[in-house]
Amino acid sequence: MCMADVLGLPLASILDAEFMRLAFASGAVVGVLAPAIGFFLVQRQMSLIGDGIGHIAFAGVALGYLIGVSPVLTALIASVAGAVGIEQLRSRRRAVGDQALALFFYTGIAAGVVLISAANALNATLFTFLFGSILTVTRGDVILVGALGIAGLALIAVLYQGLVAVAVDEESARVSGIPVSRLNVTLAGLAGVAVALSMRIVGILLIAALMVLPVMTASRIARSLASALVSSMAIGLVSVLAGLVISYYFDLAPGGAIVLFAAILFCLASLVEMLGLRRDGG
């Protein structure tokens, strides 16, 4: 007996509906990709950068509406450009601390509001970008998410050791000759890609949580960096799939369901940590 039977929910197979198959396919990729990239941002105390990029993506979506181009495409371009811009300001110390993030965060949301107003697009469709939707994922979205998602994961796999070296100590990495600036820009660009790809499912306002919460959860139960990364991706995947199922049966915005599920997993992991059941190391 499945959980839906227990709860007295509709028995129709969730996979019968094409929109759910598309949502699952797209969600599975972003559920793995977002924490894989967020992993390195969290290690470097840059957890909130996903939020900043999300607000720039909002401006990208609005621009898409205004000029009549796919909002996913314009959001992708805006996210990557914004993420690289934040990294450039941060690395060149043109803005102190989190000021670079604040600058892009507020400019992004302001530009988005202005462009949306100009496009007269303040409607329900816009809210699907803000909070995610399981109804709006298209076959084209799945192909784009699949292609860029797999490419992003492959790049993370190739650059893994270098990204770890920079996360451990940026200055030592720089002194030893590692191309730190190029790695940082690449990671920022990947974060922009992850935000743009995830916004259909999770929503612009909650995408940063999918990049951060699974990583925080995994860090509490893992015994090594590699196991923490793999666990982050597994937790992200489970959170997205569970959130989509909950969203389907209870008619909820998927972004909220996914992030709340991820938050519950974090609470459980914290409990495990408090009880001393983790990281016994060697």
Added chain:
Amino acid sequence: MRVVELNDVSFAYEGGPPVLSGVDMSIDRGEFVAIAGPNGGGKTTLVRLIVGLERPGAGEVLLGGSPDQPRRLPIGYLPQRADARLDAPITVTELVLAGRVPVRGVLAPLRAADRRAAAEAIERVGLTELRDRPITRLSGGQRQRAFIAKALAGEPELLVLDEPTAGVDADAQEALAALLDGLRRDLGVTVLYVSHEFGAIEPYVERLLLIRGGIVFDGKPSELPSSWHDPSHVHG
């Protein structure tokens, strides 16, 4: 072979007074050099100039005979309070493998030779039994040795340690001193050791540089004037 050479180097942080003026010095391959001086005297700035984290306002810094550093000379650098401020647990082996990246390049896959080199570096610092342990579960001295193993995995010709004994007990300082001396003798690694106090390391130091806005002493520790034996009280 001359590993480090500074010619008439001066430096000031933006909008600030000069930190270092007219510094001339050189370090040869295999030397064990200590840099001492009072807080604010310019020790750390000198080290940051040598490893390329700061550019001199005047003069030149040559590494391995070239100003195009740090690419020409492999450097292992342990900054003050070396630690991995990561949220996730990183094991000793993972930390040391990250130190192989400068040797094999960021795009090359991890090979068996890299794992062997990492294992050898871990063995040299005496952490083989703890290789799978997260570094957060090591003592201060063990953690410091893990970072030295990471630096060694990069096959450095110059090993630079900035205040490595801060927060480390006397036994760990003894072990560190013996380890650094062994690296110099066995591998020919040039060691540059920065501290405001030396303790156990002093018998191994061949040459001492006292810094106070410039070099105020350059010689064997035994030649240091008795009134200067506490470097933190050096008066230029």
